[in-house]
Amino acid sequence: MDVFGIPAHPLIVHAAVVLVPLAALGALALMLVARWRRTYGWLTATFAVAGFAAALAAKSSGEALAAERGMAGTPRISAHEAWGGWAPWPALVLAIGVVALVWLTARPEPRRGPMVWTAVALTAAGALASLVVVAITGHLGATAVWG
Secondary structure, X not given: OEEOOEEHHHHHHHHHHHXXXXXXXXXHHHHHOOOHHHHHHHHHHHHHHHHHHHHHHHHHHHHHHXXXXXXXXXXXXXXXXXXXXXXXXXXXXXXXXXXXXXXXHHOOOHHHHHHHHHHHHHHHHHHXXXXXXXXXXXXXXXXXXXX
């Protein structure tokens, strides 16, 4: 799959590499500074959802690129592909967590306490896991391409 003669995977990967960490750091900031949720909450949630979509598209386009170029099965590509296969899932947890957090805290109600803490836990777990998995996947991909 190409875009203007360039393989789609490197283009899509850059969207994931920017959006997922940006959403993760933004979500962690929203958890720590509650007043920012009103101003930046839905923007961060949008980045998280877009980051998940980009990570999923990067996984798919990477598999297609490896098959098209005959690189599947090489040690460096296999390591990158293994981590890349996991990358969308913490991004999905992050997206669900931050959307729930922003939505639940938009209008505080007394009975939402346990749900808010669940959203905080999902957001924190998704943010931290996303940062780690995207960094490792990106490093392995760069190593596979550039040696």
